[in-house]
Amino acid sequence: MKSRIKRLTILLLSLTVVLLILLLFPLLPYESGKTERIAPSLSSPPSFEIYVATDMHYLSPSLHDGGEAFQQYIEAGDSKLLQYSDELMDAWAEQIIAGQPQAVILSGDLTNNGEQASHRQLAEKLDYIERAGIQVLVIPGNHDILNPWARSFKGDRQYKTEFITADDFRQIYHSFGYGEALDSDPESLSYVAKITDQLWALMLDTCQYKNNLELGYPKTNGSLSDSTLKWIIHQTEIARNHGAEMITVMHHNLLDHTIFSSGFTLDNADKVFNVLNESNIHLTLSGHIHIQDIRSYQGLTDIATSSMEVYPYQFGVLEFDTAVSKVIYQTRSVDVEQWSESNGVRAPQLRQFKDYGRDFFHDQSYNKAMNALKDQGYNDVQIQNMAETMAELNLHYFAGTVNIIDEKWLSSPGMKLWEQAESGFMSKYMQSMAASAKENNHIEIHYSNTSP
Structure with a gap:
């Protein structure tokens, strides 16, 4: 009799543990092809803001000494303010926390040339933002993964430094989109994340980095595979079934923003456009060209926000008004001067x-x-x-x-x-x-x- 009671007690305890696990962890991200699970309810306020930045090209201060090689690199570059990328990011982080947007979106080229040290230090800064209760979502750019140009600078010389793989990217930025994804594309680093119940983000990895090491340089062009396009169609159907609007985020441009579109606009832009347009998506956020430009075609708008590392060091602000189904986009500059004053920074620059x-x-x-x-x-x-x-x-x-x-x-x-x-x-x-x-x-x- 005692043996039976003991077995029943163990069984009841086991069932209790299982029920607690199901109650506490019912909504783990699912793999594509399995039963869809929707993340916890995130009610949509009447209005809210999302901050979007791109092409931060963050360079960890640990990778340079400000010496001759570094100065020569800056002078020969494309006007990125790498000497103050750390301060620029810190200033923006404080600005974000003060503004309390619903979410922050980073659309690629997070680092200068994919240096592991830069990725890890940037992730620490993003964690600071998330600990303030603000969701952060990221995707890679063409500079971020398997980049043979990753360098450090000391004295009058450049040195090769460690870069990261696609798996490393997913691990480093697990807390910034990948760990909370509703679904992930098995063919790329694309995923879907919920910002509110009524607004989901389709975060697309458009970069072609798999052959970078063989080429000896980071490939600039971008595209989406047919399998990823099928995955997108499936995700937009799920969103529509749940009454959610989707915005698309990618590093490369969907529409031509300049006469020099090769390598900037997606190689298969027409095909991607048709998929997004037929899926009733109205807004795409991109970057890559470093220039602030807005283009619209057949009801779909592609906003290329300028590089935050380049003049005028700005980011985009999306203000959603859910009552009238309207979003207003505008830009704001990173307030480095306010950050300098509040933190006692004396450098005149x-x-x-x-x-x-x-x-x-x-x-x-x-x-x-x-x-x-x-x-x-x-x-x-x-x-x-x-x-x-x-x-x-x-x-x-x-x-x-x-x-x-x-x-x-x-x-x-x-x-x-x-x-x-x-x-x-x-x-x-x-x-x-x-x-x-x-x-x-x-x-x-x-x-x-x-x-x-």
Whole structure:
């Protein structure tokens, strides 16, 4: 009798443990093809904000000493403010916590060249944001994974440093999307995450990094496989069945944002566009080109937010109004000056960051134009006029504010010389900038959960 009671007691205890496990852990992420599980209810407030940033190109301070090799690397680069990427990220983290958005989305090129040290230190900063109760979601960019260009800088030399694999990326950023995914694509680092019950994020890995080590460089192009497109169709059907709107996030562009679209717009953009459009998706968030630009086509808008590491060091803010199914996008600059003041930072470059950052980008653009115009048959005054015009337009082009540039620059002697110049990259680039005189920092989009 005692033996039977003992067995019954053990059985009851076992059942109790099983029930507790099911109550405490009912909603673990599921694998594709298994029964779908929906994450805990995240009620949608009447209005909320999402912050979106891209191309942070974060470089851990542990990987450079500020020496000769590092300075040469910056001067030869594409105007990224790598010398202050740590401070820029810290300032933004404080700004995020003060603003308390519903979520923060990072759309790739999280690190300079995929250095493991940069990834791990950035993850620590993102953890600081999540511990403040703010959801963080990330996807990789073409610089982030299996990048043979990963380098550290010491004295007058560059040194190879450890990069990461796709599995490493999933592990390092487990807490920032991958560990809370409703579903993950078995063919890539794409996944779906819930922001609220009515808003889900389709986070797409568009990068082609598998052959980087054989190539010896990080491949720039992006695309989505047919299997991933089928997975997307399935995920959008699930979202629609649950009355949820989806926004899509990818590193590469869905629509052409400049005349130099090769390597920036998805290689199979038409096919991807058709899938998203037929799935009633209205908004895509991208980056990659480092330029602030907004394009719309057939009811689908692709917002390319400018690089946070490049002038004007800004990020996007999406304000959702669920009562009228409307989202407003606008940009804000990272407030490095406020962060410097509140943290007692005395470096003048950071205390007057707006001026310093503008001058840094202007001077880099000016010097590149001066070098490109040498031996082109222009005199010194003409070269200076053309370089100054190029630098001024470039400031507005990257900021998405060509629409408010002073007319004197568009009719300046330097601009006239550019218009008369022989066809070449710089000449086409100038024409592209001048043709971008439209609003690129603000848009209102109306959406609906109903099928088309």
